[in-house]
Amino acid sequence: MSLLHLAIVAPLIFAILVPFFYKSFRRIHTGWFVLPLPILLFIYFFSFISTTKSKEVVMKTLDWIPTLGINFTAKVDGLGLLFALLITGIGALVVLYSIYYLSKGKEKLHNFYVYLLLFMGAMLGVVLSDNLIVMYAFWELTSFSSFLLIGYWYHREKSRYGAQKSMLITVFGGLSMLGGIILLYLMTGSFSISEIITQADVIVTSPLFIPALICILLGAFTKSAQFPFHIWLPDAMEAPTPVSAYLHSATMVKAGIYLVARLTPVFAVDGLWLWLVASFGIFTLFWGSFSAVKQTDLKSILAFSTVSQLGLIMSLLGVGAASLHYVGLDDNLYVVATTAAIFHLINHATFKGSLFMVVGIVDHETGTRDIRKLGGLLHFMPITFTLAMIGAFSMAGLPPFNGFLSKEMFFTGMLRVLEMDFFSFDSFAILFPILAWVASVFTFIYSMILVFKTFTGKYQPEKLEKKPHEAPLGMLISPIILASLVIIIFFFPNSLLSDNLISPALSSILPSLVTDEEGFMVHIYQWHGFNPELFMTLGVIAVGVLLYLTLPKWRRVYDLFPENLTLNRFYDGAVNRAQTGSFKFTKSFMNGSIRSYLVYIFTFFIVILATALFYKNAFKVDTTNLASIGVYEVLLALLIMIGAVSILFAKTRLSQIILLGSVGYTVSLFYVLFRAPDLALTQLVIESVSVALFLVCFYHLPKLRREETRIRFKLTNAIISVGVGAIVTLIALSAHSNKFFSSISQYYIENTYEKAAGKNMVNVILVDFRGFDTLFEITVLAIASLGIYGMIKLRLARREED
Template sequence: MSLLHFLILLPLLAAILVPFLRKAASKIHTGWFVLAIPAVLFIYFVSKIPQVQDGEYLLETMSWIPSLDLNFTVYLDGLGILFALLISGIGTLVVLYSIYYLDKQKEAIHQFYVYLLMFMAAMLGVTLSDNLIVLYGFWELTSISSFLLIGFWNHRDRSRYGAQKSMLITVFGGFAMLAGFILMYLMTGSFSVREIIADLNVVQNHSLFLPAMILVLLGAFTKSAQFPFHIWLPDAMEAPTPVSAYLHSATMVKAGIYLVARLSPVFAGNAEWFWIVSSVGLITLCWGSFFAVKQTDLKGILAYSTISQLGMIMSLLGLGSAAVYYGAGSQSDYYIKATTAAVFHLINHATFKGALFMVAGIVDHETGTRDIRRLGGLMTLMPISFTLMLIGTFSMAGLPPFNGFLSKEMFFTAMVNAAEMNFFNMETWGVLFPVLAWLASVFTFIYSMILLFKTFRGSLKLEQLPKKPHEAPLGMLLSPMILASLVVIFGLFPNILSYSLIEPAMASILPSLLQPGDQFLVHISHWHGWQTEIFMTIGVIVFGTLLFLSLRYLQRIYRWIPEKLSLNLLYDKGLSAVDQGSNRLTRFYMRGSVRQYLIYIFAFMIVMLCYSLIRFDAMVWTGAEYADMSIYEIVLVIILVASAAAVPFSQSRLTSIILVGAVGYIVTLFFVIFRAPDLALTQMVVETVSVALFLLCFYHLPKLKKELTSIKFKLSNFVISLGVGITMTLISISVTNQRLFESISDFFLEESYRLAGGKNVVNVILVDFRGFDTLLEIMVLGVASLGIYTMIRLRLEETKREDKEKAYTPEYVFPSFGWMRSNDVILQTVTKVVVFIILAFSVFIFLAGHNHPGGGFIGGLITSSALVLLALAFDLKTIRNVIPADFRRITAAGLLIAVLTGIGSFVFDAPFLSHTFGYFDLPLLGKTELATATIFDLGVYLAVVGVTMTIILTIGEDR
């Protein structure tokens, strides 16, 4: 694992440690500990600026699943370092701000910082991953962590609603994006962004190019709140202000911008890309600025302004893609400037919008409201906040000498150049670009003035404020002061950014326009002469001022817009319709009968599989000769078929359990005959534990009803079971008689000892070659055991509560395995000896499994069998006394050991769950083989014991 990999995962590691700070940080705010994480990251990325500025990049690869072309490859170039600095830099200021904003006595600050660090790591992973699938994994982690952050105040309905809304929309886009990534893989055979760009000719001439592009853009548009997917962002303002300042101004909403910029080398120069990206961006710009004027909540105005500003950046990236159409040359310079403006405004927006969100939070914190109808006259009471708001709003409005003015002028330049394009049908529609840009800028000016003057000017309305307003403490003001200072510094000295960040970022976005060793030359000036752009700015100020002064008349326009045309209403109605439809569908087939569910499943399986066999002519019977059947096999088959056929017609559950157990034990005998000792041993122990578990479950069921013992009922069971048996038999015969590929068994037989150091091929497959499957299987078992435990415990708690309310004690408690005690003296006496023999045998089976029949799975089952025998002879309290540990914790310990064994591979730069072995001379034992797979097998052993005993004890103690 490289240093860069470690730094990306550092916030996740810190998030794991944060809950342990609860006691250590009883007197110190947890934020002070967390603050070091983004600060260290920021310092590291700042140190890499000279290297990236010289045209170099940092590439580190960590193997994950190489066979699937999945490696955690980190790529730090100009675009990556720009976003990394935003994520870590703004993150540092947000954590500092949150220390003073969140009260550690009233808020669950440990949860807050866990979620925030998760999000920070996810964003770093998104912006620095070269592998598209790894990028997607981090992308969805941003959705999950933002869901938790937006819903942090989960006692509020609006917080839960906003969190759900953001989750549904962004995850929908994420799934679409994943599909687009898969199509890109089908075109190029690689998930690496660098390799896809290198294979550009194949991609752009492929029939899947357009579908892949649209799917990827869906992911980008939903995450960056582009029209019509923008509706989640205003509702996300229910999050605490530090979250809004971080997620919704500088990081999460910029993830979509990043994706468009990163994949521009793949899709830019294409007419569809140009029109979709630029037009969606312009529509979003206009829509957001127009509806921001309508808002009365400070954060609501900032939310719609963010939508508008994101649309502006997106439209610039769309226009900049036209430079690829021209290629390197003087004609492309006009459109390169659009990309320059996009990158510059990306930085500017993070600075002034972050400051504005923090000031809005300060106003809310110190006055108790964000409603501008109740605010006003705060300038004299909160002069520092007023100054910070003035700098932020003037920059957002595009007024000199702030940085927003410069990037807004560059935006106007790009739009004016767009009107002069003579390709992509811009001769007809190009004139709309500067017109729409100017109109949106007028409304941007208006809502910026609303933010400033409606909050700090006018008359003070103390009687309408929940709190007496006063200036915030210095600690809360420090972060927005730093951001406001950057607004001024970048406005006065913009070329600080030109050579260090903007030029390298542009080289990442438009690499095809550079020759090897060349770089873009960016120089940002405050004055370009009396050109069209400056007149557009003057017009914005004049018309914006007039409209702001006549605001009450302007706002009448919004009354003309029918509420039924609201996209939010469409979302709510659509979600309600889906909810009602799913309820009706669920009620149709969820009748509360497990038997009916099984009939649905098995009937569907029979129909689909048989149809597939017939439809695709997959049923093959070659008539090949098979080995002769011995008399033992014939007898066992007859007994097995008879036992299985008798199950549906048995008159008692006990008989059914015995017959099912008999079927299992007969299968065990087949494994013995076929010389498969591992399978025989596993099957025998599984049947033993299963029969005990069945007895526990069936013991609690009521008596069989007459209709459940009728011939009709049993005949239908027989038909379904016969159909499943015949279907699976036909499939097995077809598979046996038709091999499309060579058997992989020879590989395992030949390589198990050479590659894994084990002679027991079955165990080697489980813990080495297919260890990932085994890990997922024990995880599923763990989840199942916890589900059973939770369901029964909830029912027990409810029963106890009802009994307590009724003050009623039943005269007769139905006996259960949990408290019954056997009176068989012989069984108890024998058990005291046999149980230790079984336990010793289970340890031997576990240790011998790598080279002889056995392993962690069967060893765990044998241990569980010994404990079941102990419970049968005595009671469950005896098990509790013998093993006082919580079996759920044993399950967790087993899973943790298995996972840590897999993660340990990364330390040696090996894929997840890679194992090694060696031979060592040990005292007393001599030359001994030691394999890391044994550690993984120990995790399997503990997980199996924990899962089995959790289920048995939980059911057994349920009276």
């Protein structure tokens, strides 16, 4: 395993060690043990900047399942490195913040940091995996770990609801994405992203192209909370604030953005990709900003603002790819939209991360996030107010903050849509700059609400649970660092980001892009002159201030939307109907009788296999190459048949158990006859244990019911038993008669001793040749044992409570 692979899985390994740290050093906050890891990882990934800056790619492969083309190939290019730095950098700040936010005595810190590390490792795996199957495995691990993080306070009903909601929606998208990955494999014969990109011209001509495109976008849209899948993100705000600052500013919600950016070279060759990405993105931007204004909870405002900002980045990726697709690569000015998407992705992580932390501080020091109860906190929390102002003004797109720069580039990208033959009818293109401007107005409004409704106005101490005061220095360090970056990036965007991060990432998204004469692809300016973008910004400020000051007069417009027609109602109704329907359906056949369940299973078994056998015309009997049948084998077979049939007519369970045991013991005689004493011994031991267990269990059961003695009951059992026996016999005969390959037995005979140094072939097959199969069987048993142990402990605990 290379150092790069180790860096990716390091958080997963460290997560195993956290409970031991927690148990051994109870007096020290667990976060102090976790903090060095993301810092070291950030330093390690930072060392790759010089490599990606020169447009080089680092790729390390660890064989996993090479026969299926599934290997753990870690790839560091400009795009992957950008996300890796965000994941580890913001991760380090979040861990530091959580040390002061989460109380050591009141919270189960070992659980929190295990979940956080699982998520960190999963995100690194997503952005640094070149193999789509490996990336999908990490993708689903992000859903699982985020479910645990969102539901961290599982004693709260809203936390459980939010965790379940995010899990259902994102896992649905993940499964859709898996379908798209399989379709890509069918088209290209490879799971490697790098190889798939080289076959983009082949993919676009395949009839599977459109289904693969839709499946991939479903995965991206659900993860990055695009309309109409955005409804999970506001409910995810029930998570602790450090979780929100990490997942919903820089990491989880950016996974879908990453997926779209990474696969743009594959799908952007077709206009449908551009149309879907840009259209869903711009509408999500508008709807998120419009919905944020009516919220009264600070984290809810940030939740919908996150939805809005994700839509902004998504729309830029769509429009950016469209500009290159329709215009060409001869003028780097046309990549402004994609450049703005990357730039705003970085900016959003800085100002949104600091804002989440600020809201956490307000909640931590006042006991509420309700803006109707807040106000006048400026005098008590001046540093927090300054941080809130920097973050909110940057989000609103005001100078001198980094959000202003990327917002201006966003306007430029939207205006360029008017110059392109984008949707085959020009009238639709005008909606992009219009929606962009209107959404920016609402962004300005909720940014002002976030700051001034919280820190200015009337102080209402009677509505607060705590007397407000400034947060401790440890809790302020992380938001101060992020807020400082907001300002620093504004003044030095090119020296800090353009050549080091943005340009390499741009080359990863648009690999055919040509650099200019100086070798730079990105130039960011604070002043572009008196252009349409500037006037759009001035209009946003003017209209935004007017609407903010008159907010009570027009806010009632939200009351016009019917509450019964919301997406949340639709989701809740769908989940409730699914639960009710599944309960009724299950209750119709789940009657508590094991015999009934076996009837269902075996009937299905007979019908499906018999249909497949005869429909495919696979039934064949070839008696050549068969060993001769001796008299002893005939006698043993008759004994087994007599014992099996006799079970049906036995009147007591004891006699049934004895007859069943006789069948098993007779089978062991076959092994003796065929000179397999080890198998015969195993069969005898298992049969003896099974009979003993049956006797112990059946001793406590009531006598046979009347229906169990009826002819109809026994006849049903007889028919199903004969049917199963017959179909298995037919399959065995057909399998023997339809051999397409030579038997593998000769391989085992020749290699058992040579390759495994064992003389007992059966044992060698189980332990060496089929070692993973045996290992997984043991793992299943271990998991089942742990589950049984947990249920017993829970049962005993309830008895003690009673």
